[in-house]
Amino acid sequence: MSIRHNKHFLYLWFVNVATTLAIELFTVTILVSIFEQTESTLLAAGTMVARTLPPFLLGPISGVLVDRFPRKNMLIGMGLMQLILVAMAIWFLQGDGKISVAGIYLILAGISAADAFHRPARMSLIPSLVPQGHLVKANSFILASNQIMMAISFTVGGWLILAIPLRHIAFGVLVLFLLATLMAIPIVEPKLHHAKNRGKKESFWNSWLSGWNYLRDHPIARPLTIMETVEHLPHGIWTGALMLAFTVNALHGDASDWGYQATAYFTGMILGSLGALAISNWLARFSGRIIVINACISGLMTLAYSGSQTVGIAVMWAFVFGPPFAIRDVAQDSLLQSVVEKEQLGRVYATRDMLRNAMFMFAGIFFAWLSGFVSIRTIYVVGGILYMLTGVYALSNKALRESKITPDTEQK
Template sequence: METKQSIFKQTNFLKLWLSQSFNSLAQILIQVIVMVEVYQRTESATGPALVLATMSLTLFVSSILASYYIERFPLKRILHASGWLKGVSAISVGYFLYLDSSVGFILMFVSLVGLSFLNAWYSPARFAFLPLVVTKNEYIKANGTLVMIDQLLATAGWALGAVLSLYIPLQILIGMMALLFISSGILIQTIRLSSIQKATPKVKLTTPAWKELWNIKVVRGITIMDSIEAIANAIWTSALILAFTKVVLGVGEQWWGFINAAYFVGAILGSLLVTFKADRFSSRIGVMIGCSGLSMGILTILFALNTNPVMALILCVLMGPMYQARDICQVALLQDAIPEQRRASIMAARSSFLTPLSGVMVLVIGVTADLIGVQFVYLLAGAAYFIVSLLAFKWNELREYKLNSPDTI
């Protein structure tokens, strides 16, 4: 039993943490580098947009397939194979870009489809694998640690990718990305699970993941809340923040960059807070989710009504911890509430629904901002956060939810 040992001293968790870090960094860098290369060759904004659209569409289709078939394979094998296959896909992307021809350009997009397809399987598998590595009372701390490193990599990755693409040859960069992907897979393979962890009962599962998602009350509630929150989260796209910065705050593009950075700083601080105060969050996890939604609603409305750029930065920094705490608690709750055998498939089903919904809401909110005004959509988002908060407090299953008593791993 390892419940008294810090997760930072647990070899299996450190390997998983490092594996995800390598995977996340490689995923961000290859996306940025490909977008830069495509833009330089097409000299059009449509090229990079097509890269994102291709990856998003593939992620949606692959998530649907994963929800039906991911349970047929061991999680460790999925994560290990994903690392190697992503490495091969990255090399293919680099090779076809190097060809610098129309055929190579098309085949490069085919390789990007492969990368996104694998990512749709990697994410739910990693979600389901974490509970095999740490105990239940460590879910929040472990997720907080993983989210924190993801935020750091997301903050640095976009800037780093753009700089690297200017000074390092494409072939070397692609080789680095492939090495990171493969190293991620190798690290997963070195994780040693106990016989209890490996002994997942081989039961034929006849209920589709979609139906199972709806049957588990607390998972159904969180999915409904996420659907409503898709409206609110759409306001934090870079384009809409830029419009708000210019129209409402009346300042230039540099403040747009400051506001984006301020939110990431707050998110990292939130991850640190949750990681080191995990015990306090786990005792009333449902209440924490509700309070976070309430705080986000208040802060978003204040942000919408504010016209001072300095105050906007302060509000964004304050939002980061609130939303990050809610997100980490929610992941831990889902890992606890979903049966072990169904974790990966149900999360894939959720992704196949929430991913396109988020994309649609970004478009809807963008059109609404043009028609009615950017300040209005931020007020609308604040109201959506309030609705989510009310639902969290209303549903007894969520409000009274506590993580199950710790068990050994």
């Protein structure tokens, strides 16, 4: 069945789109609001900590629960929690419409905590609803939609917070979470009998430990997770706060110029995701090589971006980043879903997110702190070198380098 005619996948796609738009729009408006109020890169980077700390702390718990309980129910339950948190934000924003920075952090952290369960459930549902031969197309469709939502968030979010009160934006976010929760209800999830029976026999600790051991011993999932975790160290230079600082201090631009770069990047990501749909068969055959090559390309393009002298050149490089990153992301998710057992996928995704978020949180804070002592251009040069070292690791791992997605292969 084509993914366009797979109604349960389309329900999941809508849940993913609405949730992504809600979270990203809320995050961007908060980031810009804090930066405008405090003019502090470090405080603005606090939004990143609020987003990444909960998945890091809750990763071991969320993975086990996503594999133990129906993933559809997880989507509904966490969606309701996000609804309640946004409703609390609306209530706090009554009167003069102001809220303390600490209060904003707490609300954003709560939404992110719910997403620590919601996202692994979403991603783990894909191979249950879609035949393995259509995984690349399904992930391309999901990623393209996500990038459109993020482009909308970064393009519109900065303008919205300057034009209308945060409380009004929160009402829109509330509606998006409500729609996502309602659309999760009609999803019919295939039962994973093996996982259900195992969950009854294993304690919570043993269930988490078995998932960790599974990931540690997997010949492809392990190096892929290590590579992505290490890669999130240089990813820390792309936080909204640091990019905004680069735009203002190195390019002598403003918040709108930062928005142009973000929009160009997401436009490139959208085109890359759509391109992955067109080359899905080729991408499946050479997924490992694509992942390795793009890890190396990331370093070269980051070094080129660091040398940008005008906003226009920076926007151009931001766009060029998009397509290879999108194709790489599709390859990574599709490869992971094709080689990991479905009843282990929730724990693998949650562990991967936990490690990536821990690294990204550390990197974001570290580079924001470092920006007070060295030039912002130097930070991006360091990031480019780190990307290239990640590429060397990926190139040295034969199992990852030669991995591919075969539609008729059983998940191992």
